[in-house]
Amino acid sequence: MxxxxxxxxxxxxxxxxxxxxxxxxxxxxxxxxxxxxxxxxxxxxxxxxxxxxxxxxxxxxxxxxxxxxxxxxxxxxxxxxxxxxxxxxxxxxLLKPPVEPATYLLWFGPPGLVALGLVGTAFWLRRRYVSPVAVAPLNAEERRRLERLLQDNEG
Known part of the structure; x- marks a missing residue:
């Protein structure tokens, strides 16, 4: 032991x-x-x-x-x-380079990419979960056609 x-x-x-x-x-x-x-x-x-x-x-x-x-x-x-x-x-x-114009991309690039990804994800989610556009109800002719199609599929 x-x-x-x-x-x-x-x-x-x-x-x-x-x-x-x-x-x-x-x-x-x-x-x-x-x-x-x-x-x-x-x-x-x-x-x-x-x-x-x-x-x-x-x-x-x-x-x-x-x-x-x-x-x-x-x-x-x-x-x-x-x-x-x-x-x-x-x-x-230098392990920690100074913040100056030559190193802006190094310092601000990664947080900028994360922010861009979050904004893109938010837009994608918003488009994905947006309520559908209101659809006008079927008129009489469309309703008869739909009923015929449903009956043809059943039989």
């Missing part, structure tokens, strides 16, 4: 988010290392694209982590460090 619990605990610990920062990358100064981790969590791995460079094991992510640490050791602020990475790799490296 203990072995089962131990293996379950090991499996659960392996499922937590892995941080790819290697011991050799870490800065000796804990304040600078903490700043580096904050900055790294804001930068995208250009290889993985859905992970921060702090989580990615890709070589390019390692290079960006090292660049961040070099800039911090050189005395840059967090903003200057991020700007240096953006200057080198472009705004795509």
């Amino acid at each position: 203990k072995a089962l619990l131990l293996s379950l605990a090991l499996a659960l610990s392996a499922m937590t988010a892995a941080h790819a920062v290697e011991p050799g990358e870490r800065l000796a100064n804990p304040v600078l290392e903490a700043r580096a981790r904050v900055i790294s969590s804001e930068l995208r791995c250009l290889v993985c694209q859905n992970e921060s460079i702090d989580e990615s094991g890709a070589d390019l992510a390692h290079d960006i982590r090292m660049l961040v640490r070099e800039r911090l050791v050189a005395g840059d602020t967090n903003a200057q460090t991020i700007q240096a990475v953006v200057n080198r790799y472009g705004q795509f490296v």
